[in-house]
Amino acid sequence: MNELIRSSSELRNRYNEVVRECKERNAATILTVNGKGDSAIMSYEKYNELMDELQLYRDLAEAEADVREGRVSLASETYDSIRKKIESMEL
Numbered sequence: 671m672n673e674l675i676r677s678s679s680e681l682r683n684r685y686n687e688v689v690r691e692c693k694e695r696n697a698a699t700i701l702t703v704n705g706k707g708d709s710a711i712m713s714y715e716k717y718n719e720l721m722d723e724l725q726l727y728r729d730l731a732e733a734e735a736d737v738r739e740g741r742v743s744l745a746s747e748t749y750d751s752i753r754k755k756i757e758s759m760e761l
Contacts, residue, residue: 674699678708
């Protein structure tokens with residue numbers, strides 16, 4: 671991601687321009703206070719994209735933990751178990 675760096679006072683004085691640049695460049699803008707990074711702003715679309723990506727990484731990490739800890743089974747075994755339960759309910 672190509673971040674832009676702006677002072678917080680520049681954001682205050684040029685809000686529309688800064689927001690437009692965030693959207694056009696699909697990039698975050700880092701806001702500084704006294705020359706140091708303080709906050710970041712980005713378009714709502716980019717925020718949603720990053721949150722979706724973060725959720726995917728969390729889901730993958732959870733799946734990897736399941737595999738490491740043996741909380742998995744073959745799909746065929748799972749389907750066989752479901753079929754048996756359904757069959758026992760039909761009797």
